[in-house]
Amino acid sequence: MTVFTHAPRRTLHRRLALVGAIAAGGLLLAGCGGSDDTKDMDHTGTKESTASEATAGSAAGTFNDADVRFAQMMIPHHEQALTMATLADDRASDARITSLAGQIEKAQDPEIATLKSWLKDWGKPEKASSGGMDGMAGMDHGSSGKGDMSGMMSKEDMRKLEAAQGPAFDRAFASMMIDHHQGAIAMAKGEKKNGRNAKAKKLADDVVKNQSTEVATLRTLLDRL
CATH class of the missing domain: 1.20.1260.10 (Ferritin, core subunit, four-helix bundle)
Known part of the structure; x- marks a missing residue:
């Protein structure tokens, strides 16, 4: 009975630890992905803004x-x-x-x-x-x-x-x-x-x-x- 009593507990602990690790890893990846997306959005926005300003400046300076x-x-x-x-x-x-x-x-x-x-x-x-x-x-x-x-x-x-x-x-x-x-x-x-x-x-x-x-x-x- 002792064997049957402790084995399920160890298995349960391992499963809980694995689920926790997976969850933590998912949060870490999500955080990294969010940071990359933000950087991409910032870069894109900056490029579009710079291009618009350059076009406007060029048009204004033609005469x-x-x-x-x-x-x-x-x-x-x-x-x-x-x-x-x-x-x-x-x-x-x-x-x-x-x-x-x-x-x-x-x-x-x-x-x-x-x-x-x-x-x-x-x-x-x-x-x-x-x-x-x-x-x-x-x-x-x-x-x-x-x-x-x-x-x-x-x-x-x-x-x-x-x-x-x-x-x-x-x-x-x-x-x-x-x-x-x-x-x-x-x-x-x-x-x-x-x-x-x-x-x-x-x-x-x-x-x-x-x-x-x-x-x-x-x-x-x-x-x-």
Whole structure:
């Protein structure tokens, strides 16, 4: 009877000890697993937060005030150039003037659309404030002094150009467009120096190169007209 009395007790003790060990091990594993999950959540949250901040920062830094002023001022500048070029269709007598006017229309009309799309994307108005106009007026815009700023022709200049015909138009167009282009070149150089937006600076570089070439052509034509 003694054997049967003690054997079950020892077995019971062993079973209880085994159950306790298993339970303790389970709690330890659960604790470790919880710690890993927390670390994973922290790391994931940090990565997502950092990525969001980087994206926001990148978007906010794609343009500056110089880019906005460049787009706002170049739009009316290009629009006046298109008006001048359109007048050449039925007023110019020299085929080279007509050809150059067509070249100006082909280049600047798409640029106007591009500049307007940038301002829309940036959440900025197409028209510059008076402060932006004053800032541009202080730049070196050529030697004519005919317009109010940046080589722009005055209303009187435009009336005279519209009234001209034949060789008189050719000479007036070449002279005015030289001054007009010089204003655009000065504005573009300012954008290249002070702007931040890569696309705007690229367009400014194109303006400098293309319109400098056209100025040289216009000067040659003016000497021969």
